[in-house]
Amino acid sequence: MSDARDARLPFLPTGRGAPLHVARAEGCWLETREGHRILDAAGGAILVNVGHGRREVAEVVARALEEVTYVVPVFATEHRLRLVERLVDRWLPAGLGRVFLTSGGSESMDAALRLVRQHHVSAGRPERWKILGRELSYHGTTLATLAVGGHAKRRAGFEPLLLDLPKAPACYCLRCPLGLRYPDCRVACADEVERAIERAGPESVAAFVAEPIGGSTAGALVPPPEYWQRVAEICRRHGVLLVMDEVMTGFGRTGRRFAVEHFGITPDVLVGGKGLTGGYAPLGAVFASEAVVAPIAERGDDFMYYTYGAHPASCAAADRVLEILEREDLVRRAAQMGEKLRAALAPLERHPHVAEVRGLGLLQAVELVRDRATLEPFPAAARLGQRVVVEGILRGVFFYPGGVDPARDVVCLGPPFVVSDAEIETIARVLAESIDAAVAGAKAS
Numbered sequence: 001m002s003d004a005r006d007a008r009l010p011f012l013p014t015g016r017g018a019p020l021h022v023a024r025a026e027g028c029w030l031e032t033r034e035g036h037r038i039l040d041a042a043g044g045a046i047l048v049n050v051g052h053g054r055r056e057v058a059e060v061v062a063r064a065l066e067e068v069t070y071v072v073p074v075f076a077t078e079h080r081l082r083l084v085e086r087l088v089d090r091w092l093p094a095g096l097g098r099v100f101l102t103s104g105g106s107e108s109m110d111a112a113l114r115l116v117r118q119h120h121v122s123a124g125r126p127e128r129w130k131i132l133g134r135e136l137s138y139h140g141t142t143l144a145t146l147a148v149g150g151h152a153k154r155r156a157g158f159e160p161l162l163l164d165l166p167k168a169p170a171c172y173c174l175r176c177p178l179g180l181r182y183p184d185c186r187v188a189c190a191d192e193v194e195r196a197i198e199r200a201g202p203e204s205v206a207a208f209v210a211e212p213i214g215g216s217t218a219g220a221l222v223p224p225p226e227y228w229q230r231v232a233e234i235c236r237r238h239g240v241l242l243v244m245d246e247v248m249t250g251f252g253r254t255g256r257r258f259a260v261e262h263f264g265i266t267p268d269v270l271v272g273g274k275g276l277t278g279g280y281a282p283l284g285a286v287f288a289s290e291a292v293v294a295p296i297a298e299r300g301d302d303f304m305y306y307t308y309g310a311h312p313a314s315c316a317a318a319d320r321v322l323e324i325l326e327r328e329d330l331v332r333r334a335a336q337m338g339e340k341l342r343a344a345l346a347p348l349e350r351h352p353h354v355a356e357v358r359g360l361g362l363l364q365a366v367e368l369v370r371d372r373a374t375l376e377p378f379p380a381a382a383r384l385g386q387r388v389v390v391e392g393i394l395r396g397v398f399f400y401p402g403g404v405d406p407a408r409d410v411v412c413l414g415p416p417f418v419v420s421d422a423e424i425e426t427i428a429r430v431l432a433e434s435i436d437a438a439v440a441g442a443k444a445s
């Protein structure tokens with residue numbers, strides 16, 4: 001599936017062997033240079049929400065580039081204004097009316113950290129600087145977002161460069177870090193957020209940062225229904241800002257515009273990326289309440305931008321992608337097809353090497369183990385999750401690899417919202433076959 005030129009690509013190492021060479025993509029399908037078709041059950045990196053190859057998006061981007069190639073992010077352009085208006089009027093939870101546009105998820109999360117810190121400094125509370133994060137989380141690969149995140153594999157080796165920030169436990173009911181079981185636990189993991197704030201010293205904590213539903217780190221961890229309301233109340237009581245990272249879950253992925261809508265909360269800061277443009281151009285965003293921004297604005301403090309933030313072409317792409325989601329009612333479709341995907345995956349719940357199938361909407365994950373009774377994973381050297389992804393590609397379906405100890409082997413699913421019934425059946429069938437083949441390979445190795 002590759003040639004000598006691919007093997008010589010001057011990329012930094014990202015894996016083993018030459019990369020898959022994709023020549024074109026349309027709808028839910030990728031096509032390699034050799035003409036092999038691969039069903040994109042991962043929507044790229046769980047972001048191609050409206051599907052690949054929409055000509056109208058390409059055309060609007062081309063026109064935007066002809067009109068205004070580049071101007072600094074603090075200038076207004078027609079596409080920037082249209083996008084912000086659409087976001088505020090039709091997409092964002094009420095109360096989040098301030099928008100800062102970047103060029104991706106990591107940048108947005110990094111900017112959100114700067115924003116909450118700057119908020120407290122401008123408000124005369126310079127002692128509030130600690131950012132509370134959670135275990136088994138991911139917020140990006142800048143050094144600050146790695147420090148807030150709880151992804152041991154991606155942090156490994158960088159620890160001396162990472163601020164030692166406090167962490168609350170993940171909502172990982174399958175292997176509850178507190179050794180409890182829902183509902184008898186009374187959602188003790190929410191109370192752990194308060195305990196972590198108290199341990200850190202409430203007056204020193206600036207914000208609590210988390211994904212409302214976990215992404216690919218441990219694989220689509222959905223918290224108990226009561227969790228977020230209680231955590232939001234704890235944060236409010238301690239003057240700690242609540243920052244929700246919806247880079248993966250935002251813009252319809254879980255069957256609502258934003259995952260926070262499932263839980264009936266509005267954070268102080270909400271962060272988006274990925275699905276904002278559905279993969280058509282690089283863009284990320286930080287959305288904040290007036291109360292977060294007001295102290296900064298009142299003092300006339302600057303908030304530094306990124307050169308490529310709010311690029312006019314990216315704004316044009318996002319505006320059109322969001323319009324497509326609205327026109328084709330695709331957020332509702334994500335909820336419906338998510339239920340179908342979940343039903344198609346149900347037989348896997350009895351598979352001897354599947355510990356759990358979990359997720360919401362079109363963000364689903366399967367956690368694999370050697371022993372379903374004890375939840376013992378396969379040895380790390382078996383790289384079971386990676387094997388499933390390779391077996392999937394060989395059978396014509398791309399799954400998204402995830403997982404970090406103790407959720408060592410996780411396969412994520414995040415197809416475009418336009419995925420059909422037949423494609424859902426194919427995804428479920430090939431996933432079962434790929435798991436069987438990968439397990440056989442791991443046992444033989």
Ligand SMILES: Cc1ncc(COP(=O)(O)O)c(C=O)c1O
Pocket residue numbers: 045104105106107109138139140141211215216245246247248273274
């Ligand atoms: C929840 C979450 N936050 C942040 C990021 C980082 O986004 P990016 O890769 O666009 O920098 C990701 C990427 O997967 C993510 O899933």
